[in-house]
Amino acid sequence: MNFAPGNLSSFHSDVLQQTQLGQLCGQQQLFRNRYEVLRMLGRGGFGVTFLAKDVLLPSEPLCVIKQLCPKVADPAALENAQRRFEREAKILGKLGSHSQIPRLLDYFVADGEFYLVQEYVCGPTLARLVRRSGCFSEEWVTRFLREMLVLLQYVHKQQVIHRDIKPQNIIRCQDDGRLVLIDFGAVKELVAQAGETSMKAPTTHFIGTVGFAPPEQFSLRPVFGSDIYALGITCLYLLTGKAPLDFDSDRHTGELIWQNSTQVSEPFANILSKMLKISLSDRYQSVGSILRSLDQNSTPDNAPDNLARCLLTRHQPAPQALANRNDSSSHSHQSPAAKAAIAIRDWKYRMQARQKQRQKDKINHILSE
Secondary structure, X not given: OOEOOOOOOHHHHHXXXXXXXXXXXXXXXXXXXXXXXXXXXXXXXXXXXXXXXEOOOOOOOXXXXXXXXXXXXXXXXXXXXXXXXXXXXXXXXXXXXXXXXXXXXXXXXXXXXXXXXXXXXXXXXXXXXXXXXXOOOHHHHHHXXXXXXXXXXXXHHOOOOOOOOOHHHEEEOOOOOOEEEOOOOXXXXXXXXXXXXXXXXXXXXXXXXXXXXXXXXXXXXXXXXXXHHHHHHHHHHHHHOOOHHHOEEOOOOOOEEOHHHOOOOHHXXXXXXXXXXXXXXXXXXXXXXXXXXHHHHOXXXXXXXXHHHHHHOOOOOOHHHHHHHHHHHOOOOOOHHHHHHHHHHHHHHHHHHHHHHHHHHHHHHHHHX
């Protein structure tokens, strides 16, 4: 959400007045003699985010400046927090080499505040897309899941747990349609720990979002499987438009009762159910195992439908060639089974083409707004 000066609640006005970036918002004065602060993008429990322009670069590209507020008074604690901040920032910088994670452009500590400067990704979040256009189809969510799993596999290979996967933290890039994952939880944890009054006291701060985080994350023991659970909840939101707390849960197992809220195929429902298991031992153990399940379910055992899908994987001729072939085939001798197969293929091809065009028009209409 964008917050422009002059159109703010008293709460957000206070945020602007109490932060250095907020005071520079909309002013000619530059932050660190480099960044022109344009407007506030949002505020969370760990800091505030602003949209800025880097005036030292020729094209003056837009960027995002995150001001993290640890509120550390003890010098020793601040020094320890700064070391951790630099370590976590380097990890974010490494992750940012992936095209679906914003690049880290700069990081620094000034006046006891921690700052991250990241690439600005223009586009709506998935939460905003659902609010604008409604829920998505199983086919679209399946493609989304596969794309996000490949990205998450890369993140986990770097030994990083995101800890806050949700529709608000996934952006559909306006330029090329790629999904971009933002707002990693590691820096949030560091800010929370830096605020502890005792250097030896363990942190008691929960990092994540209620409803999207599984039980082990509330116990401050997140694992790779915690991201899998959150991604499964995100799929439910895309299919139903319902927040996780809007679902009932089983009194005995604690698992969400969601099957009656959406119409999906049995194989895909089984995959989601396993992603959403409360027990870690019953949940998928890795991203790769989910991808294997998706690959196995992409070729159903149903013979007629499988025949149509196999035919659809063949190269589709140009319309004129197809017409010529149909004209000449009227004089050829074909078995009833061959004619049925051709009819199935042509009908399936037309239906898929129409569905893809409708989905493309829908997304283009949303982005144009």
